[in-house]
Amino acid sequence: MSDIHDAGHAGPIKSPKQLLTTVILAFVLPVFAIIGLVLYVTAGNKPASGAANPELAVAHRIQKVGFVEVRDANRPLRSGEEVFKGQCAACHATGAAGAPKLGDTATWAPRIQTGFEALVHSALQGKGAMAPQGGGDFNDTEIARGVAYMADAAGANFPEPPAPAAEGASAPASAASGS
Numbered sequence: 229m230s231d232i233h234d235a236g237h238a239g240p241i242k243s244p245k246q247l248l249t250t251v252i253l254a255f256v257l258p259v260f261a262i263i264g265l266v267l268y269v270t271a272g273n274k275p276a277s278g279a280a281n282p283e284l285a286v287a288h289r290i291q292k293v294g295f296v297e298v299r300d301a302n303r304p305l306r307s308g309e310e311v312f313k314g315q316c317a318a319c320h321a322t323g324a325a326g327a328p329k330l331g332d333t334a335t336w337a338p339r340i341q342t343g344f345e346a347l348v349h350s351a352l353q354g355k356g357a358m359a360p361q362g363g364g365d366f367n368d369t370e371i372a373r374g375v376a377y378m379a380d381a382a383g384a385n386f387p388e389p390p391a392p393a394a395e396g397a398s399a400p401a402s403a404a405s406g407s
């Protein structure tokens with residue numbers, strides 16, 4: 229008790245060495261803490277490290293995977309435009325990941341020349357950065373309609389594939405039977 233009293237108002241710092249340590253802790257540490265915070269905040273929008281193609285990495289991240297959906301098996305088939313907007317636009321509206329853009333005639337022309345069947349095959353099986361079915365879970369006829377919609381927007385003249393079997397969809401009766 230009397231010791232503390234003798235030291236007057238010295239507090240916990242009792243030697244120059246302790247003072248030095250305290251000064252360093254009090255001034256240098258916050259600087260590093262701030263640097264750390266700045267790095268943390270600015271790191272948010274950077275592409276994942278090691279991503280050679282950030283656009284592709286983003287496209288992969290925003291692509292829908294694994295979700296549960298309860299649906300009516302007898303629902304009317306989506307039109308090509310609906311399929312495009314729901315699924316394909318993620319890449320094909322902007323050309324993300326090197327996808328041929330909607331309405332970009334020059335990019336589509338050589339692809340259209342390979343024929344409707346080949347394009348549908350690519351869309352169903354996947355090609356390059358495009359996952360099978362464009363990453364979605366539309367049925368094959370709907371995917372084919374999406375293909376026809378995109379190809380037609382770029383100058384092709386593929387008819388919208390009709391619904392299979394005797395479904396009363398409003399498909400054009402004159403649709404050609406493919407190749």
Ligand code: HEC
Nearest residue numbers: 316319325326327339347350351355356357358362374375
């Ligand atoms: C994750 C992005 C992505 C999505 C989603 C996507 N595509 Fe693609 N698609 C691509 C890319 C990339 C290519 C170019 C592939 C290549 O040539 O290497 C491509 C190419 C194509 C081609 C041309 C294939 C060929 O043989 O030249 C068709 C047709 C196509 N997509 C249809 C679709 C349809 C239909 C959908 C929607 C159901 C869809 N895509 C969704 C990325 C995507």
